[in-house]
Amino acid sequence: MRDRYLPLLATIAVFAALYIAGGMFYPRIFSSLVFGHLLADNAFIIIAAIGVTFVIISGGIDLSIGSMIGFVGVAMASLIQAGWDPVLVLVLVLVFGLLYGAFQGFIIDFCDIQPFIATLSGLFLLRGACFMVNLNSTPIRSPFVSWFNNIYVDLPGGGFLTGGALVMLFMLALAIVIAHYTRFGTNVYAMGGDRPSAILMGMPMRRTTVMIYALAGFYSAVAGVIYAMNTSSGYPLAGNTLELSAIAASVLGGTMLTGGVGLVVGALFGGMILALISTIIIFNGSLNGAWIMIATGFLLFAFIVIQRWIVSSFSSAAKAD
Amino acid sequence: MAEPTSYRVEMRGVSKTFPGVRALDSVDLHLREGEVHALLGENGAGKSTLIKILTGALERDEGSVLLDGKPVEVHTTAEAQALGISTVYQEVNLIPTLSVTKNLTLGRQPTRYGLISWRKARMMAEERLKRLRLDIDPERPLGYYSVAIQQLVAIARALEDDTRVLVLDEPTASLDAEETELLFQIVRDLKAKGIAVVFITHFIDQVYQIADRISVLRNGRLVGTASTAELPRLKLISLMIGRELEKLGNRPVRAADDTIGAPALEAENLGRKRVMSPFDLTVHAGEVVGLAGLLGSGRTQTAKLIFGAIKPDSGTMKIASKPVGHFSPRGSLQQGLAFCPEDRKADGLIGELTVRENIILSLQAKRGWHHQLSRKDQDRLADDMIKALAIATPDAEKPVGQLSGGNQQKVVLARSLVSQPTALLLDEPTRGIDVGAHAEIVALIRRLCTEGLALLVASSEFDELVAVSDRIAVLRDRNKVAEIAGDEITRENIINAIAHR
Numbered sequence: 001m002r003d004r005y006l007p008l009l010a011t012i013a014v015f016a017a018l019y020i021a022g023g024m025f026y027p028r029i030f031s032s033l034v035f036g037h038l039l040a041d042n043a044f045i046i047i048a049a050i051g052v053t054f055v056i057i058s059g060g061i062d063l064s065i066g067s068m069i070g071f072v073g074v075a076m077a078s079l080i081q082a083g084w085d086p087v088l089v090l091v092l093v094l095v096f097g098l099l100y101g102a103f104q105g106f107i108i109d110f111c112d113i114q115p116f117i118a119t120l121s122g123l124f125l126l127r128g129a130c131f132m133v134n135l136n137s138t139p140i141r142s143p144f145v146s147w148f149n150n151i152y153v154d155l156p157g158g159g160f161l162t163g164g165a166l167v168m169l170f171m172l173a174l175a176i177v178i179a180h181y182t183r184f185g186t187n188v189y190a191m192g193g194d195r196p197s198a199i200l201m202g203m204p205m206r207r208t209t210v211m212i213y214a215l216a217g218f219y220s221a222v223a224g225v226i227y228a229m230n231t232s233s234g235y236p237l238a239g240n241t242l243e244l245s246a247i248a249a250s251v252l253g254g255t256m257l258t259g260g261v262g263l264v265v266g267a268l269f270g271g272m273i274l275a276l277i278s279t280i281i282i283f284n285g286s287l288n289g290a291w292i293m294i295a296t297g298f299l300l301f302a303f304i305v306i307q308r309w310i311v312s313s314f315s316s317a318a319k320a321d
Numbered sequence: 322m323a324e325p326t327s328y329r330v331e332m333r334g335v336s337k338t339f340p341g342v343r344a345l346d347s348v349d350l351h352l353r354e355g356e357v358h359a360l361l362g363e364n365g366a367g368k369s370t371l372i373k374i375l376t377g378a379l380e381r382d383e384g385s386v387l388l389d390g391k392p393v394e395v396h397t398t399a400e401a402q403a404l405g406i407s408t409v410y411q412e413v414n415l416i417p418t419l420s421v422t423k424n425l426t427l428g429r430q431p432t433r434y435g436l437i438s439w440r441k442a443r444m445m446a447e448e449r450l451k452r453l454r455l456d457i458d459p460e461r462p463l464g465y466y467s468v469a470i471q472q473l474v475a476i477a478r479a480l481e482d483d484t485r486v487l488v489l490d491e492p493t494a495s496l497d498a499e500e501t502e503l504l505f506q507i508v509r510d511l512k513a514k515g516i517a518v519v520f521i522t523h524f525i526d527q528v529y530q531i532a533d534r535i536s537v538l539r540n541g542r543l544v545g546t547a548s549t550a551e552l553p554r555l556k557l558i559s560l561m562i563g564r565e566l567e568k569l570g571n572r573p574v575r576a577a578d579d580t581i582g583a584p585a586l587e588a589e590n591l592g593r594k595r596v597m598s599p600f601d602l603t604v605h606a607g608e609v610v611g612l613a614g615l616l617g618s619g620r621t622q623t624a625k626l627i628f629g630a631i632k633p634d635s636g637t638m639k640i641a642s643k644p645v646g647h648f649s650p651r652g653s654l655q656q657g658l659a660f661c662p663e664d665r666k667a668d669g670l671i672g673e674l675t676v677r678e679n680i681i682l683s684l685q686a687k688r689g690w691h692h693q694l695s696r697k698d699q700d701r702l703a704d705d706m707i708k709a710l711a712i713a714t715p716d717a718e719k720p721v722g723q724l725s726g727g728n729q730q731k732v733v734l735a736r737s738l739v740s741q742p743t744a745l746l747l748d749e750p751t752r753g754i755d756v757g758a759h760a761e762i763v764a765l766i767r768r769l770c771t772e773g774l775a776l777l778v779a780s781s782e783f784d785e786l787v788a789v790s791d792r793i794a795v796l797r798d799r800n801k802v803a804e805i806a807g808d809e810i811t812r813e814n815i816i817n818a819i820a821h822r
Contacts, residue, residue: 181436186423193418200414202399202428260418 051219077234101217192259523617727758
């Protein structure tokens with residue numbers, strides 16, 4: 001019980017250390033304005049990371065996230081430009097994300113294909129579809145989008161939460177309920193923890209697999225919608241390699257790629273760590289963007305080593321028991 | 322016996338045929354209320370087929386199954402569970418990363434408005450743990466606890482209020498003595514509740530500790546059911562391995578001890594907890610030492626401990642009088658020890674590679690990959706071996722997977738021999754090969770021995786061991802219990818040693 005939260009505590013400690021260290025150099029980081037911006041600017045990454053956390057806990061992977069984000073944006077822009085009702089378009093693209101994810105999950109289970117390959121094909125398919133729809137950036141102009149982009153909830157100290165941040169927090173709460181208070185959620189953990197045993201315990205493998213990837217597809221689509229609305233455009237290259245950032249956020253949040261271990265709330269902190277790194281480096285001004293990736297790489301590496309260490313000390317304790 | 326209606330389970334004339342194999346041939350199994358019934362038999366006897374039919378994992382071809390006197394048709398394990406027939410498999414089939422509560426409630430979590438009520442789930446889990454008098458924290462991950470506790474949690478999950486039959490498939494395989502006793506206490510409790518417990522094991526001692534009655538299967542047939550008190554060990558073991566008393570005169574007369582040289586292998590107090598109790602064993606150059614024992618007695622484990630494939634946690638080893646510092650297969654190979662594993666396909670040969678490539682594989686590994694054997698040397702070595710062992714293959718470039726079982730086994734031997742070991746460990750060298758090849762392998766083992774090689778041969782076939790061995794170490798329940806030498810080596814003496822307490 002306590003051990004379960006150990007990786008998350010490590011994540012929160014890293015986040016707090018980065019936040020405090022950053023704030024010492026650039027006190028503005030402590031302002032609620034910057035904090036609100038951190039949440040707003042990274043809401044879509046965190047949403048995608050929450051979705052992929054389910055997949056990773058189940059022992060799988062989803063590489064189609066970035067392409068889904070791009071495709072959702074391009075599809076929204078084109079349909080709205082063609083005069084479709086934006087709310088209808090919104091519902092359509094979310095349903096598309098859900099169904100495409102379900103399709104990937106079905107292929108993975110029915111054809112017994114590794115998730116890596118099945119979703120890699122999704123990465124290419126959906127990115128290709130982006131370019132089929134439109135080669136250029138298409139602006140999204142609609143009263144609905146303007147309305148959404150003007151939603152603000154004030155934070156004490158002059159900052160505010162944007163609509164995107166609010167959606168992200170809602171999606172996080174939903175994910176926590178799904179992961180910890182539904183049979184499906186427990187099945188996800190069981191599947192990643194020990195697949196053969198889960199089968200012998202009578203778990204519905206196909207249904208669970210389909211639902212996991214459907215959920216991830218849906219979260220990717222939501223991330224795509226938020227991204228498109230924030231930028232007010234559909235751009236066929238949007239979200240390129242974002243699946244890797246989402247996976248990184250999930251892993252930084254304490255989810256183990258071997259499956260069975262992790263918490264969805266970790267995705268929030270993992271995403272915020274990534275956001276903080278880039279914010280600090282941008283605040284610095286003299287360091288270029290390359291340092292964002294280098295620092296992320298270092299941190300990710302350190303984290304995997306720490307996780308490995310936690311897990312091995314944990315299992316040796318079990319042996320001594 | 323008592324009137325049939327008093328049986329909890331009656332399996333009558335159950336038969337099952339798999340393509341090419343009659344796995345069960347009209348087997349009867351009767352389980353009484355509140356008894357522990359041991360089901361014994363060697364590999365391929367049909368134990369697991371019989372149990373799978375009882376638990377709905379397989380369907381029978383013929384026969385009938387009665388539960389409390391009523392005929393039942395069980396098609397799935399879920400149906401069996403609903404009828405009160407529960408199974409706990411050998412490997413703990415739970416999720417180590419999930420908490421005990423989650424493991425106990427998976428798939429049947431109490432929900433409220435569609436959401437799981439963890440408070441109720443925890444109460445449910447505690448109830449189940451209490452039934453087995455298990456006092457553990459249900460919120461800890463299962464993997465935190467020892468294998469024994471995990472095993473008990475698996476039983477707690479399998480047990481329902483209305484469980485009538487509980488099948489325990491080798492539950493003690495990875496438990497130590499204390500843990501086994503803990504499990505047995507619980508089994509006695511369950512027995513007192515009227516549950517019929519089927520206990521499958523390879524440990525003869527444990528059978529006499531806990532079982533009320535014993536059924537023995539051999540080659541798909543029931544060879545006997547008796548109460549434990551009426552079935553002495555000697556009789557039981559004879560039943561298990563069969564007693565077609567063919568002549569034992571085929572033991573070759575040996576030259577006197579003059580071929581026996583210096584010790585090639587010396588194991589002292591070598592062992593590993595839960596795997597094999599510490600044992601002493603010496604094999605001299607020019608000597609064949611047999612490892613005899615029933616299934617699960619620790620034959621393979623003994624060989625693997627000596628080879629370093631299982632790391633010992635006690636004892637020392639010397640190879641050719643040089644102490645082994647760090648146990649590892651690679652180190653053993655370099656010190657002149659070679660090992661031919663039991664499962665050629667899984668541990669030994671690489672079917673897609675050619676005969677030549679397989680033969681030179683371990684020699685090359687021993688030399689290190691930067692000292693490549695020239696193609697000429699490879700060809701020469703392969704051809705020599707093919708000739709020396711009479712491997713039936715058109716040429717050295719044929720993929721090993723296409724050879725017969727006996728010839729594959731010879732390639733395994735050849736591979737060990739090209740590295741010119743001082744000692745060779747053979748685990749079940751004749752498993753799965755035909756009679757002719759069998760005799761050839763036996764003759765080959767003797768010949769290698771006269772050439773001064775030290776051989777340790779583990780086998781489930783006592784006759785084979787009697788034929789090849791100069792000395793036999795007898796194993797029982799992962800203990801070395803006796804050593805037999807010279808004229809004492811007979812099938813009877815091996816059986817006596819296993820049965821003797």
